[in-house]
Amino acid sequence: MMKKRILTGDRPTGRLHLGHYVGSLKSRVELQDEYEEFILIADVQALTTHFEHPELIHDSIYQVAIDNLSVGLDPEKTTIIQQSMIPSIAELTMFYSMLVTVSQLSHNPTIKTEARNYGYKDMTYGFLGYPVSQSADITFCNAHLVPVGEDQIPHIEMTRKIVRKFNDLYHTEIVEPEYKLSSVGRLCGIDGNAKMGKSLGNAIYLSDSPEEIVKKVKSGVTDTNRISVKIPGNPDVCTIYKYHQAFNAEECPNITSMCKNAQIGCVACKKLLAEKLNSILDPIREKRAYYESHIDEVKEIVSEGTKKANAIGNENIAKIKEKMHVVM
């Protein structure tokens, strides 16, 4: 029986962090046996916000590929693709764009939040339209499932709507994809900010050294009412505890009781977390070191993956164009 296909992606605008790991990378590794998995490095989508820094995007493509490989994605099982090198995605984006209205896009909650965060007063046509391009990312290869964080749901819903309308109009058989939410919620920044991000300066990267981990965890915000070790703490308001929940679940009951009974101080609790994070990151560091010293191999993986995706995309788009009467 043919395996179902998964497609998910990252914008290459810098290295990936623990928020990406918890929200998506970990489940990618878990799903790579059950599904045929495609990981898209969305360099065109990255241009929608970083068009003034194309060199940053270019440098990040291989960093993001290494981030994915270092957490345990196996290039024998998983296909890594460079979005800009897939012409069928660009063509499909153009065709889909006829079926989506400007008001649908401007009401998309993720577009609204991102536009606010980037401080856009007026949006470029490319940025406003990136969900349409994302629909093409997902469907050029007929992916069945898209593992994503909550913020991406509006995009998947839009994709489903476009696909239904498109199939209806042109009698095509494009797969209507479903999403799979990551089981762990969004990881907050180490400073307690709801979002972890490079621009917020509160991110812990997969590529951070053991010393950087210790330093960043030390800077983490705990229960601010706990001014002395002797006072019982409240894990519910502690950022470090949220990280224990995400990375050290088996120790959480113990930590909760020690904190609430003033049997462990924040310094010791942070030390436990830093040790746990480093034990998770050590094998990832080892793989990263390998790929960083074999960068040609990484380039080959992305180029082979892109070739494979193009074979699928070119065949699909040819069929679609025929159905649309877009032929000579």
Ligand code: TRP
């Ligand atoms: N929008 C996604 C993000 O910001 C990245 C992305 C691009 C993506 N194309 C995709 C995710 C296709 C899932 C499927 O993280």
